[in-house]
Amino acid sequence: MRAFYSCLFYLLIPFIIVRLVWRSIKAPAYRHRWGERFAIYNKKFPEHVIWFHAVSVGEAEALFPLVKQIQQKHPDAKVLITTTTPTGSARVKSVMQDSVEHVYLPYDIPSAVNRFMQCFKPLIAVIMETEIWPNIFASCGEHKVPLYIINARLSEKSACGYQKIPALISPALARVKLIAAQTQEDATRFIAIGAKTETVRTLGNIKFDIEVSSDIIAQGLQLKADLFNGRFVWLIASTHKDEEIIFLEIYKKIKQKIPELLLVIAPRHPERFVEVKKLCEQHQLAAAIRTSNEGCDQHIDVYLADTMGELKMLYAAADAAFVGGSMAPVGGHNILEAAAVGTPVLFGPYMANFKEIAEGVLRADAAIQCRDENEIISAIIALYADSACRQSLAEKGKAFVRQNQGAITRIVDILNQDI
Numbered sequence: 315m316r317a318f319y320s321c322l323f324y325l326l327i328p329f330i331i332v333r334l335v336w337r338s339i340k341a342p343a344y345r346h347r348w349g350e351r352f353a354i355y356n357k358k359f360p361e362h363v364i365w366f367h368a369v370s371v372g373e374a375e376a377l378f379p380l381v382k383q384i385q386q387k388h389p390d391a392k393v394l395i396t397t398t399t400p401t402g403s404a405r406v407k408s409v410m411q412d413s414v415e416h417v418y419l420p421y422d423i424p425s426a427v428n429r430f431m432q433c434f435k436p437l438i439a440v441i442m443e444t445e446i447w448p449n450i451f452a453s454c455g456e457h458k459v460p461l462y463i464i465n466a467r468l469s470e471k472s473a474c475g476y477q478k479i480p481a482l483i484s485p486a487l488a489r490v491k492l493i494a495a496q497t498q499e500d501a502t503r504f505i506a507i508g509a510k511t512e513t514v515r516t517l518g519n520i521k522f523d524i525e526v527s528s529d530i531i532a533q534g535l536q537l538k539a540d541l542f543n544g545r546f547v548w549l550i551a552s553t554h555k556d557e558e559i560i561f562l563e564i565y566k567k568i569k570q571k572i573p574e575l576l577l578v579i580a581p582r583h584p585e586r587f588v589e590v591k592k593l594c595e596q597h598q599l600a601a602a603i604r605t606s607n608e609g610c611d612q613h614i615d616v617y618l619a620d621t622m623g624e625l626k627m628l629y630a631a632a633d634a635a636f637v638g639g640s641m642a643p644v645g646g647h648n649i650l651e652a653a654a655v656g657t658p659v660l661f662g663p664y665m666a667n668f669k670e671i672a673e674g675v676l677r678a679d680a681a682i683q684c685r686d687e688n689e690i691i692s693a694i695i696a697l698y699a700d701s702a703c704r705q706s707l708a709e710k711g712k713a714f715v716r717q718n719q720g721a722i723t724r725i726v727d728i729l730n731q732d733i
Contacts, residue, residue: 315481319423323423330421336689340585343400345477349459353420353429360415363394364733365436370624372648373442376465376521378409385413387726388733398688401584408623420449423471431457438619438732441443441584443467448486453491460732464494465520466504469666473503484508491732494725497670517728518721519671524654526626531655541602541609546633546698549657551625552582552647553638558590560641562597564687564694565601565615567708572698574608580628581621582638582647594618605722629655633704635696636660636690639667646672649681653711658704660684660693674718681711 331348338345349355358677364380372516374397381393395410396419397403406416406439415434420426427449439454439461446463454461462559468476476483487493487509494517495501501514551563558579565577581590594601599615602608609619619628629635629652639647640662649671652659659681675681685689697704 316485319448320424323421327421327423328513339732341583343404343634344488344660346400346420350418351421351426351551352423353426353433355417358418359433360392361433362437363392363415363434364388364438364440365434366395366440366442367396367445368402368406368442369445370397370399371405373465374402374405374409375651376648377525378635379441379523379525380464380520380725381410383722383726384729384733387730391733394436397649398458405623422449424449424453425581427453431459438462438729440464440729444472446483446486448482450715451486451489460491461489462492462494462729463490464517465665465721466495466505467500468498468507470503473507476507480508483729487513492728494721494728497671518718520721520725521648521650521671522715522718523720526651526654526717531625531630533697534627534655537627538631541591541607542576542627542631543609543611544608545574545612546572547576547578547631548694549578549580549628549632549635551580551635551637551652553590554582554642554644555581555586555589557638557641558593559597561636562593562599562616564690565599566597568691568694571695574612575698576617577615578617578619578628578632580625584622587618591618591620601678605633626651626655629657632657634658634660634694636662636684640664649675650715653680654715656708656712658682658697658707659711660690671711675711675714678710678714680707681705682713 315546334344351609364384366377368377393414395414395416396407397406398419403416418652422669431453436459440461443465444467447461452463490513493509493514494505495504495514496519498516501516504514505511569575579590589602594616600613601616602610604619604621621659633651635657637647637649637652639645643664645667646661646665649659649661661683663685682693684693
């Protein structure tokens with residue numbers, strides 16, 4: 315079955331290249347460093363690395379505290395972090411700088427995987443969340459590289475899909491030394507698709523072990539003081555296509571009751587910054603751009619955060635935050651950053667990718683879920699009018715994060731056995 319999969323992957327390469335070209339129209343970074351995606355490198359890298367893989371920005375952000383703990387315990391170790399997306403790549407380079415090596419994960423074809431393994435000769439492989447690559451996993455087994463899937467999650471939909479190809483998935487999972495699942499539901503689903511029961515453990519979600527330095531909080535408060543002129547700041551974070559239109563219309567309605575309201579929008583993908591700016595113009599809303607360092611006096615309606623890596627700081631500058639990806643059927647995004655910073659958190663009905671976190675934070679009365687535009691309007695007006703409610707949400711949010719921490723320590727203790 316894996317041979318058939320590999321042949322099919324090779325046949326799809328021309329279409330994958332076309333897709334890279336297509337994506338590069340809006341995100342030029344996709345047209346660069348193609349050699350890395352085939353494990354063709356123009357420099358020599360260190361061998362015997364501790365290898366971590368995180369698909370994109372969200373997974374990378376969650377991974378950084380774990381990598382830093384490993385580096386503290388093993389200061390002489392050489393660390394490699396692979397990503398799939400250019401935004402993930404940029405975040406690794408920005409946060410970790412020269413303390414780690416970084417390349418794109420190679421495509422899961424035997425020739426590329428073999429070159430990758432020969433180049434880096436990993437001591438251990440640590441894959442974040444739900445990345446099952448049959449040839450990569452098989453190569454780890456052949457080279458006797460201990461393979462871990464950490465912070466593992468598996469939706470019901472994905473599990474059903476994997477169950478249809480057991481001849482491909484079961485052998486791949488047989489190569490995994492440990493699957494550290496986020497929840498018991500995730501653990502059960504991994505076992506259902508072919509993982510051995512003894513290799514699956516529920517160790518919690520490392521996204522709770524978030525780092526928020528006092529410097530970041532201070533920067534956010536300074537931004538609010540310097541540019542936002544005492545206005546009530548409502549941040550919409552990690553928005554996707556079709557979501558900004560919803561919030562721009564809502565803003566117009568709320569603005570009638572809260573004249574000092576300032577809408578801050580931080581789109582999920584940098585290639586959409588220009589698009590969102592045009593949307594503001596089409597809705598006849600005056601927008602200031604983060605990179606222009608413009609102030610936001612009363613004539614400015616929208617502050618567009620056209621930067622990457624500043625979301626925690628923006629949360630600290632906000633009076634309330636709505637986390638995007640949840641008003642369109644995307645599946646939601648991580649609400650824990652806002653909660654950890656101490657910003658009142660709101661989110662929409664589509665939270666399939668963060669189902670357990672959403673349920674937990676609502677049980678703790680530490681966030682507000684809004685099913686439609688009217689509920690968003692009511693929630694923002696209520697939060698504006700009641701500072702005690704905002705403070706209560708903020709404190710409960712921080713407590714919810716603290717109560718669920720510890721997964722990184724548990725995972726590091728296990729990884730240390732093979733480092």
